[in-house]
C-alpha cells in the first residue's frame with residue numbers, strides 16, 4: 001500500500017493539500033492533529049493529568065481543554081511541550097497504526113497528515129514523504145491570520161518545529177505553496193500522477 005506522509009511547517013498548507021487529495025482522488029486521510037485533539041477531549045484520562053501538570057487555568061468553564069491557553073504555555077517552554085508530546089504522541093501513533101491496518105486490502109493508497117512526521121520520528125509509518133512549504137513571511141502571516149496570534153506567538157510556534165529547509169531535505173516530494181491554490185493543486189496532481 002502507498003502511504004503518503006504529508007507534512008510541512010505549521011500553516012504552510014497541509015490541510016489544504018489533504019482536503020484536495022481526498023476530494024479530487026478519493027484518498028482516505030488520517031489526520032494526526034485530529035487524533036491529538038481526540039486524545040485530550042472531555043472525558044479522556046489524559047485531561048486530569050494535564051490539569052495537574054499545568055494548573056486549572058488550562059481547563060475551561062465547561063471542563064474541556066483551553067487549547068489556546070495550553071498553546072501559550074507549551075510553545076514558550078520546550079520542556080513542557082516535550083512532556084505533552086510524550087503523553088499524546090504514543091496515542092496518535094497507535095491510532096495511525098490502527099487506521100492503516102483498517103485500510104489494508106481496501107485502499108491502494110492512504111494519506112497520513114502528520115505535522116511532526118519528522119520531529120516525532122513517525123517516518124517508519126509511511127512509504128513516501130511529501131513536504132508542503134511556503135515562504136517564511138507567508139507562513140507567519142497565514143498563521144497569525146488563521147489563529148489570531150501576535151507575531152511573537154506565531155514565531156514561537158514556528159520555532160517549535162524543524163526549519164522548513166531541513167524538512168524539504170528529507171522529502172520525496174516538495175509542494176511549493178507560495179502562489180495561488182490552483183498552482184498548488186497542479187503540483188499535487190503532478191506528484192500524485194508521477195510517483
Ligand SMILES: CC(C)(COP(=O)(O)OP(=O)(O)OC[C@H]1O[C@@H](n2cnc3c(N)ncnc32)[C@H](O)[C@@H]1O)[C@@H](O)C(=O)NCCC(=O)NCCS
Nearest residue numbers: 010032033036067068070071074084085088092115160161
Ligand atoms: C498545544 C495544543 C493544545 C495547541 O492547540 P491548538 O488548537 O492551538 O493547535 P492545533 O492542535 O490545532 O495544532 C496546530 C498546529 O500546531 C503545530 N503543533 C501542534 N503541536 C505541536 C508541537 N508539539 N510542536 C510543534 N508544533 C506543533 C502543528 O503544525 C499543528 O498543525 C496542541 O497543539 C497540542 O496538544 N499539541 C501537542 C500534540 C501534538 O504534538 N500535536 C501534533 C500532531 S501529532
Ligand SMILES: Nc1ncnc2c1ncn2[C@@H]1O[C@H](COP(=O)(O)OP(=O)(O)OP(=O)(O)O)[C@@H](O)[C@H]1O
Nearest residue numbers: 009010011012013014015016115142146179180181
Ligand atoms: N495558496 C494559498 N493561498 C492563500 N491562502 C492559503 C494558501 N494555502 C493555504 N492558505 C491558507 O493558509 C492557512 C493555513 O493553511 P492550512 O490550514 O492548509 O495549513 P496547515 O499546514 O494544515 O496548518 P497546521 O500546521 O496549523 O495544521 C489557511 O487559512 C489556508 O486557507
